[in-house]
Amino acid sequence: DAGITQSPRHKVTETGTPVTLRCHQTENHRYMYWYRQDPGHGLRLIHYSYGVKDTDKGEVSDGYSVSRSKTEDFLLTLESATSSQTSVYFCAISEAAVTEAFFGQGTRLTVV
Amino acid sequence: DQQVKQNSPSLSVQEGRISILNCDYTNSMFDYFLWYKKYPAEGPTFLISISSIKDKNEDGRFTVFLNKSAKHLSLHIVPSQPGDSAVYFCAASTSGTYKYIFGTGTRLKVLA
Numbered sequence: 116d117a118g119i120t121q122s123p124r125h126k127v128t129e130t131g132t133p134v135t136l137r138c139h140q141t142e143n144h145r146y147m148y149w150y151r152q153d154p155g156h157g158l159r160l161i162h163y164s165y166g167v168k169d170t171d172k173g174e175v176s177d178g179y180s181v182s183r184s185k186t187e188d189f190l191l192t193l194e195s196a197t198s199s200q201t202s203v204y205f206c207a208i209s210e211a212a213v214t215e216a217f218f219g220q221g222t223r224l225t226v227v
Numbered sequence: 228d229q230q231v232k233q234n235s236p237s238l239s240v241q242e243g244r245i246s247i248l249n250c251d252y253t254n255s256m257f258d259y260f261l262w263y264k265k266y267p268a269e270g271p272t273f274l275i276s277i278s279s280i281k282d283k284n285e286d287g288r289f290t291v292f293l294n295k296s297a298k299h300l301s302l303h304i305v306p307s308q309p310g311d312s313a314v315y316f317c318a319a320s321t322s323g324t325y326k327y328i329f330g331t332g333t334r335l336k337v338l339a
Contacts, residue, residue: 119270146325157233157316157331158271165325173326205270207327215261216327218270 118142119219121206127225134193136222138206147189148207148216149181158205164189196226230254231319233330241338246304248333250317253298257319262291262302265314307337
């Protein structure tokens with residue numbers, strides 16, 4: 116299995132609070148991604164990174180920001196959590212632009 | 228606009244028979260396609276991929292077929308096993324864009 120660790124695995128937070136999810140990889144892969152999974156929507160791309168300090172928006176980036184200061188870490192921040200951001204969040208990594216991506220175990224976030 | 232569509236939310240198949248999962252896409256720029264399997268409470272795991280220069284790729288019990296003119300791909304599982312029961316996602320990517328777009332998933336249930 117690819118070395119991807121997401122933390123925390125579960126979190127409950129209140130509306131309006133900032134939340135940061137962390138993705139850590141030990142594979143030295145260049146590309147990292149944040150997805151959210153919701154019923155009826157499948158996996159939707161939030162943000163992705165193609166190198167240290169190089170990030171771009173995905174399909175559903177509103178209300179989210181990311182940072183990548185080191186190859187191994189990709190942080191996802193919900194600036195002010197809302198109930199619509201209750202979801203399961205997955206981090207993924209890939210070695211090259213058009214190869215398979217490997218996913219972490221997911222973080223279940225509940226915003227109350 | 229959903230660029231990758233899996234129109235069947237669920238599928239049930241008898242053990243030993245063939246499972247066929249379908250996926251349609253709208254973006255003609257997609258040139259790399261992947262299938263992932265996901266068990267509950269786990270991250271998606273990569274199954275098989277196909278480049279747009281091919282129309283078939285086979286790996287053991289899994290075969291992916293690509294029909295570029297119809298913008299359609301399918302995953303065949305033969306023979307189906309109870310352990311194949313999971314949600315299957317198709318995904319697509321375009322060279323140079325660094326990102327994967329996923330479908331909404333099909334839940335496969337293989338009946339013993």
